[in-house]
Amino acid sequence: MRAAIQKSFGGPEVLEVTEVAKPELLSGEVLVRVHASSVNPVDVAVRSGAFPLLGQPPFGVGWDISGVVEEAGPGARYEVGEEVFGMPFFPRAATGYAEYVATPSRQVARKPAALSHVEAAALPLAALTAWQGLVDRAGVKAGDRVLIHRAAGGVGHLAVQIAKARGAYVIALASAGKHDYLRELGADEVIDYRTTDFTEAVQDIDIVFDSVADGERSLSVLKPGGVLVSILEHMKPELAAAVQAAGRRFAGVSVEPDYAALEAIAELADAGLLRPTIAESLPLEDAGKAHELVASGQLVGKVVLTVDATE
Known part of the structure; x- marks a missing residue:
């Protein structure tokens, strides 16, 4: 699968889209085929080394995802084909800028029906x-x-x-x-x-x-x-x-994965009471540009990466 990985700390240019192994599932996990992943200021700080949350590279940043369940491990809360969104593993690595993410099923929730994957990906963190x-x-x-x-x-x-x-x-x-x-x-x-x-x-x-x-x-x-x-x-x-x-x-507050809160957030979105503003939507290959936009601090709303999964 394709994923944006960095091999060193540095500027946005260190983010490289490359081929890596698709994650393997454990019990209680789901494999999400990612449609979109949003970029947050913490991603920028981790990438640059200003906030060495994940230790030394190589690693992939990104946590917010929205997509479709491709596989479901034993005991998982969702079935294949369901649309989900969430913020897996934070503050540990999730490698969210990728075509597939494996996550404990209790760290994601069903995507708000009223929102697109791009909008849903902008919500979790x-x-x-x-x-x-x-x-x-x-x-x-x-x-x-x-x-x-x-x-x-x-x-x-x-x-x-x-x-x-x-x-x-x-x-x-x-x-x-x-x-x-x-x-x-x-x-x-x-x-x-x-x-x-x-x-x-x-x-x-x-x-x-x-x-x-x-x-x-x-x-x-x-x-x-x-x-x-x-x-x-x-x-x-x-x-x-x-x-x-x-x-x-x-x-x-140090944010953490929370499916119950995600479900409440989804209810607000479906009721028309909560909607993220999308400042920019860019393809996965433009992850570096997305980081530049977020680092500028001038945007209103969120920057989202779109991902087209391929086998």
């Missing part, structure tokens, strides 16, 4: 990050005032929709050019972080969803008992201690 932070850790509920940093980003635009689907009042931080887009997603207020200090513009926030490592300032806008959800400073004990000392709650 980003939507699970938002869901595990807002729903599982913070317990977002109707009437909560939720402040979302980088609200137009890959995680942020899904966090806006998940919070709204749970009945929250959403305040989104983003540059001015993205405000109309965020209002269309359901944001109740939008603030231009470039011209306005959010700590002076808002107070009495129930939940801050921090995806920019601005935990200390975010703490200042939380009401007593409020929750600071951090996806970049989750391993910063001094921040957790400061939040707790202030009478607030710290919720550090």
Whole structure:
């Protein structure tokens, strides 16, 4: 099968599409014929060596997949022909930029019927990050005032929709050019972080969803008992201690595979309450270009690789 593999750390050019052995199944696993795989900032950091999560190359990056079950091992939850999506193995290697991925069947869920494979592939890592932070850790509920940093980003635009689907009042931080887009997603207020200090513009926030490592300032806008959800400073004990000392709650999030949350995310998508924005869709051979786009930090939404499986 074809897969994008890197033999060294470096720039996007180290990603090479090459022929590798198709994965073999174990009990409880399914072999997914991948239709699409999305690119996340963590992929870029791992590829470059800035975040050596997988040790030394060679390896293949990528975790988000959407495709069709090609084979099902004994005890697997799905049958051949079913469409599934998920984020297998994270934070261990999954080699998601490939024609086939073998995964424990409980690390994927049935693909939302309302979404294409390209759209479904854009969801797992980003939507699970938002869901595990807002729903599982913070317990977002109707009437909560939720402040979302980088609200137009890959995680942020899904966090806006998940919070709204749970009945929250959403305040989104983003540059001015993205405000109309965020209002269309359901944001109740939008603030231009470039011209306005959010700590002076808002107070009495129930939940801050921090995806920019601005935990200390975010703490200042939380009401007593409020929750600071951090996806970049989750391993910063001094921040957790400061939040707790202030009478607030710290919720550090390190995303993990979770089929039950994926099923809930799929329900939102099928109900028309959650839809990823696709900034670019590129063929597998353009994995390097996809990394360049994600690394630019200028996109609204997600970058997805399309994969045509061949025997």
